[in-house]
Amino acid sequence: MALSNELVYNPLTEITAIKLVKKLSLFDENEVLTCREIGDGNLNLVFQIVNDQTNKSLIVKQALPYAKVVGESWPLSLNRAKIESDALQIFAKYVPQYVPKVFYSDDTLAVTIMEDLSHLQISRAGLISGKQYPLLSQHVGEFLAHILFYTSDFAIEPEKKKQLVKQFVNPDLCNITEDLVFTDPFFDHDTNDFEEGLRKEVEALWNDQAVKLEAAKLKKKFLTNSDALIHGDLHTGSIFADDATTKVIDPEFAFYGPLGFDLGQFVANLLLNALSLSEEKQGFLYDHIEKTWHVFETTFTKLWKKDSIEAFSKTEGYLQHVLTQTWQDAIGFAGCEVIRRTIGLAHVADLDGISNEQARLTAKRRALLLGRQLLLHQETLSPKDLKELVQKTV
């Protein structure tokens, strides 16, 4: 869908973004439009373009050729814009209700133009402000069951699946996860960022061979298991929500990866929020975790029974094996995520936003302990166990 006269990548400005949407007839030539850059500015430009009279609006998202989080020195392939728009369009085949509509994409410009969701709130911010999003877990469970099942070998002919694996090879973005989630936090690496008050616990982690062994095995799964097209970055900052609606955004980290990864990231970020709350306020988060798994499990099972093309799909125990492995991996991936969000490069506001230093350090110490427990007990922790696990880290 490239515009034939846009042959060279240039970062858009508020003015050129408006020109683009008009050229594409997404707005009429004579409409009066307002354009604001609203991105958090790490990896992308995000323009919101609004006709203030009709309230019609849309989002123009453009990838930048570097990660701003560490300055311009970390170059990133613009191909991630294509990965993102391709992934959104594949997800929309199965669960259009849970992703923004894509109106246009251009690989050269690294641009995706999509539905404006700014009437919703980023769920991390909402959770921090006390929102509970009653349908969040129902929706995320359904979202994951559909995208994972329908992009896996259980539902796609092997040749077609292998072409998708190729299409979604995503070295730059995977590398960020390989380093920042699975490697650096477990070593004395200069990307790490932690409060000096945690040094004792962090150094203990670096010397904990049993925990590092589990991290190594999970990293290997991330590097080598091409089960399904995963979102790749499904934390609560990648989900827009209100009480009735859930929209998963930003799948620029999408690639063919292990079934449990997205689930693990999501669960971890709910746990990180729980650690920021007093015990009596955490209950709805454990309910969300249990429900995410329950909905995932029942939905995946329903799709498997309805649409599996795998000859062994009726073999006794096979579906249960796949589900069990997915949950156990999710627990392990959650362990890595909880740890890296506490001491690695990219933190979460749930913990960093605790203003009292002692309370903040306590929450972070508990996060480290929790992450280690998740890594060490992947095979035995059920969704129901997580509440007790968090609460005994006091």
Add this chain to the structure above:
Amino acid sequence: MALSNELVYNPLTEITAIKLVKKLSLFDENEVLTCREIGDGNLNLVFQIVNDQTNKSLIVKQALPYAKVVGESWPLSLNRAKIESDALQIFAKYVPQYVPKVFYSDDTLAVTIMEDLSHLQISRAGLISGKQYPLLSQHVGEFLAHILFYTSDFAIEPEKKKQLVKQFVNPDLCNITEDLVFTDPFFDHDTNDFEEGLRKEVEALWNDQAVKLEAAKLKKKFLTNSDALIHGDLHTGSIFADDATTKVIDPEFAFYGPLGFDLGQFVANLLLNALSLSEEKQGFLYDHIEKTWHVFETTFTKLWKKDSIEAFSKTEGYLQHVLTQTWQDAIGFAGCEVIRRTIGLAHVADLDGISNEQARLTAKRRALLLGRQLLLHQETLSPKDLKELVQKTV
């Protein structure tokens, strides 16, 4: 390296094969050459071209656009010729002593021109005729340790590895294995081919949920684990040997797959040969199996310690975990291979060549029993246990 004026694929003849090698200056224009088509004719044309005066010779191998084994109705991508020559050239970087030299390849013609190894014997035929190949296991163990280690994430930067995964996506040939090794033999499928005297055992297999569950899990590993560039078809018919030399040929099934697959196929084919021999003659085959694993394990360990780029490579227990998983998977893959070579589409001469019907049926019944045991006991069978396992299938 394509010849610019060969833009269309045509099957070579003995005459055009000679023209090709002369045009490439692999022989002089005025040399008198003899050319014979010597392929077994399943998937490829194989021309041996010889100057009878100088004894200089080489092999011109050309992929056919279909599998002759099931008639022309099974089309196969010519891209496998590129896969084969690319794989041979990658293997040659690490273990040139164990693969034929490649002189030329052309993707359009689907041709690879390589070293003539006809002074050696296909090791399956040699084993059947009573040869023992004293260095076979040493060489195969070294071959596998090198190619698997050096093409894995343990040795290659993740971006480069992902490009290789892409380059070696091999849907047509993988599909043959997915169907004929991992699926059809476990179901009443029309590709199966077994003697009527085995029907009772075969039907029991089709109803054995525990065995089918293990086959399903192994098939999933084959479909989704991109650990390293594997040969993909490493049975004893893919290995040329004499008492001093071993050369692995035909990696047209190569792709990024699980570490244990090649090892499992090789071990399975030694076990199939053992089943064709009286008990007192089998000893060297078990020695070969133990030695293959021992050499693989020590060589892989040495390379890991010397050249691993993985941050966790020094983490206690990680190398051992990788090795243990590789062996356990190999046992499982060996189980699938033993079964499919007995009742699936592609048999082995080791068993089919037993002329006495009762002896042949007994050997095949034992193979089925052995295959099931391998599948059910992947986690406990050590290399030393295989002798007893075979011998108690009587």
